[in-house]
Amino acid sequence: MNKRLIAEVVAAAVGGYLLWQYLTPVEIVAVHRNVMLVRHFPYLKSRQIAWWEANKDMIQAKYGIPNKSEADYYSVVIMDFGKGYRIDRGTDEDSDLLCFDEMSADARCIEKHPRLWIRFSQNTGLFYR
Secondary structure, three states: OOHHHHHHHHHHHHHHHHHHHHHOOOEEEEEEOOEEEEEOOOOOHHHHHHHHHHHHHHHHHHHOOOOOOOOOOEEEEEEEOOOOOEEOOOOHHHOOEEEOOOOOOOEEEEEOOEEEEEEEEOOOEEEEO
């Protein structure tokens, strides 16, 4: 293959992926305290923040987060749902799991894949990471 064809194929693949990211809506799978599990979350940080800003009022009304503390502080972590809930078998392989104790099912853990952390306090203001 020549270099131009390879570049066109790569450009088409990247363009297709970005279009898919733009057209596929974010799916909120579950909310556990201040952790929101999602599918199809935007890859770019600017699009993640834009999605949060556009949907934070709906999220507050439907899920009750962010939930400000008495000190006017809140923190929300948006995580990729990935392959879904898993069982923590207590092995080294499971050391990177976040488990939700309020669930009664055996499969109540997810792999830690944070996508966006939103934090607000009076001292620091609004912070995205």
